[in-house]
């Protein structure tokens with residue numbers, strides 16, 4: 001049991017957590033994305049007919065196929081990168097789409113560079129492809145940072161699950177990993193505003209909320225995180241110590257997860273609210 005828990009703690013987290021707000025899922029595909037895919041599909045069919053009629057070279061078909069693939073990747077990014085709520089599986093699709101978009105633009109730039117070197121086009125023709133590569137690289141950076149955040153939320157959720165399932169926590173069994181305070185046993189997410197305001201007054205920056213209530217990650221794990229909040233603070237650092245004291249003075253229940261494996265990067269955090277539960281089927 002202990003080793004199962006250690007594995008959870010050993011899974012390293014990277015990146016700076018930022019707030020992820022649980023929200024209604026966006027529509028599966030944005031209408032703009034659907035339009036783009038429909039246009040690219042129509043272009044592809046038109047080109048195929050022209051190629052079969054011998055009116056245009058086959059290379060144009062590859063171009064049309066690439067445009068269609070790119071439109072599909074753009075639609076994938078729209079519904080993932082800019083969505084407030086993602087699962088881990090969706091982050092993989094998001095990263096793959098962002099990488100493919102960058103690769104396509106790098107190839108396009110290479111081709112234009114070869115043409116410019118051969119004197120077939122002016123160097124000015126490189127401006128557009130260069131900008132496209134820059135923009136795709138920024139898109140990939142944003143996707144990577146988004147993915148780090150989602151994996152961090154998932155790691156925190158798994159640590160919570162491990163504690164709750166394997167340790168049947170009492171204050172004594174939890175000690176090496178963190179601390180549990182039961183307070184009044186209830187927490188309403190509306191009460192977060194008061195905690196955030198007090199934290200801001202005390203430290204002059206926002207409370208680093210990493211998971212607000214139920215998120216797609218928690219849903220995917222079958223984990224009930226409604227009316228619970230994860231704060232990315234080490235419970236033994238000044239801000240974490242202050243938060244725990246504030247919660248205790250208001251009898252608000254919390255779980256403090258601390259770094260328990262020396263020399264290993266873990267995801268210490270403070271879970272505000274009672275112990276989470278398993279979602280009932282379909283919940």
Ligand SMILES: [Zn+2]
Pocket residue numbers: 160225228229230271272
């Ligand atoms: Zn939590």
